[in-house]
Amino acid sequence: MPTNFTINRDRLLDTFLTLVQIDSPSGEEEAIARHLADRLIALGLAVHHDNAGNLIARTDSSGEPLLLNAHMDTVGQDRGIRPIVENGIVRTDGTTILGGDDKSGVAIILEVLQTMRERGLPYPPLEIALTVSEEIGLLGSKALDMSQFQARQALVLDSGGPIENVVVSAPSQDVLHAVIHGKAAHAGVIPEEGINAIVVAAEAITHMPLGRIDEETTANIGLISGGTAINIVPDRAELHGEARSRNENKLVAQVQAMTRALEEAAARHGAGVEIKVTHSFSAYTLDEDSPLVQRVIRAAERLGLTPSLVTSGGGSDANVFNAGGLAALVLSTGMKDVHTPQETIAVEDMVRSAELVLNIVQ
Numbered sequence: 001m002p003t004n005f006t007i008n009r010d011r012l013l014d015t016f017l018t019l020v021q022i023d024s025p026s027g028e029e030e031a032i033a034r035h036l037a038d039r040l041i042a043l044g045l046a047v048h049h050d051n052a053g054n055l056i057a058r059t060d061s062s063g064e065p066l067l068l069n070a071h072m073d074t075v076g077q078d079r080g081i082r083p084i085v086e087n088g089i090v091r092t093d094g095t096t097i098l099g100g101d102d103k104s105g106v107a108i109i110l111e112v113l114q115t116m117r118e119r120g121l122p123y124p125p126l127e128i129a130l131t132v133s134e135e136i137g138l139l140g141s142k143a144l145d146m147s148q149f150q151a152r153q154a155l156v157l158d159s160g161g162p163i164e165n166v167v168v169s170a171p172s173q174d175v176l177h178a179v180i181h182g183k184a185a186h187a188g189v190i191p192e193e194g195i196n197a198i199v200v201a202a203e204a205i206t207h208m209p210l211g212r213i214d215e216e217t218t219a220n221i222g223l224i225s226g227g228t229a230i231n232i233v234p235d236r237a238e239l240h241g242e243a244r245s246r247n248e249n250k251l252v253a254q255v256q257a258m259t260r261a262l263e264e265a266a267a268r269h270g271a272g273v274e275i276k277v278t279h280s281f282s283a284y285t286l287d288e289d290s291p292l293v294q295r296v297i298r299a300a301e302r303l304g305l306t307p308s309l310v311t312s313g314g315g316s317d318a319n320v321f322n323a324g325g326l327a328a329l330v331l332s333t334g335m336k337d338v339h340t341p342q343e344t345i346a347v348e349d350m351v352r353s354a355e356l357v358l359n360i361v362q
């Protein structure tokens with residue numbers, strides 16, 4: 001019976017602590033990839049790196065495999081992470097992130113393999129994709145050659161919240177970059193000859209719908225820069241923002257509204273504006289009766305969990321797998337307050353997540 005498999009709590013914790021102490025900000029995953037390749041080979045899997053630095057592994061069992069995914073990089077530039085375990089909770093001293101996003105996902109995949117291995121039973125057919133640079137725009141998964149996978153279904157271990165939460169839907173994201181060209185002038189002598197690019201930017205932003213637009217649509221201006229000195233009318237201002245929606249038409253309308261606000265503000269002041277919109281990733285929604293969702297629900301129920309199907313506002317490698325033809329959903333590892341120095345994870349949550357994954361793959 002699948003539930004006879006017990007996750008080794010101490011070993012899982014030890015793996016997790018080892019992984020978070022191997023620095024891996026996005027773009028610097030070589031060391032952790034080497035470490036993980038060695039461990040996967042020792043577990044009897046065939047392993048290779050692709051050109052982007054992603055680590056791909058497979059068991060040699062026949063049949064349609066299930067793909068397991070987590071990302072190897074951690075957000076930002078934090079290095080030298082020193083985890084502290086207290087009362088079953090892992091955290092840092094508060095000066096860095098913990099990197100449970102997504103080292104918890106990687107550790108859970110390793111523990112699931114190790115648990116099966118020590119039982120001496122053959123592995124089920126599995127493909128493993130441990131990606132790079134997820135945090136800077138899903139770059140690793142976007143570089144994956146999807147045709148190398150025999151799997152049609154994927155579990156992405158990269159979410160927080162209760163272990164019962166199964167993310168079956170996530171939005172598309174468009175990224176907006178705008179440069180406003182005004183006209184420089186001496187601010188004290190002839191300001192009337194200048195065109196203040198910062199004022200144009202400010203006016204455009206106040207005319208944009210931003211924040212929560214509706215239940216499935218959001219928008220943000222996240223970065224702004226411009227100007228060179230207090231006594232110069234600024235001739236340049238630059239904005240970076242984004243819009244997300246699970247509905248493509250709403251996303252298009254939202255980006256148009258942001259673009260229009262920029263063009264109209266520029267026109268009112270006689271400024272120029274260059275706008276670049278890039279489609280970053282695409283939305284997905286899996287039906288409750290899809291085979292993968294049903295498989296996860298049945299496994300959760302065998303463990304006495306009551307799964308709840310949820311939507312996410314964030315993107316993940318699951319967006320890329322779904323766009324590439326694999327049905328992918330995201331499971332929680334129990335990670336909390338990720339992308340902040342207050343990040344924590346409960347060891348018990350990682351154990352329960354590993355039990356769930358084990359039950360799904362068996």
Ligand SMILES: [Zn+2]
Pocket residue numbers: 071101102134158
């Ligand atoms: Zn993540």
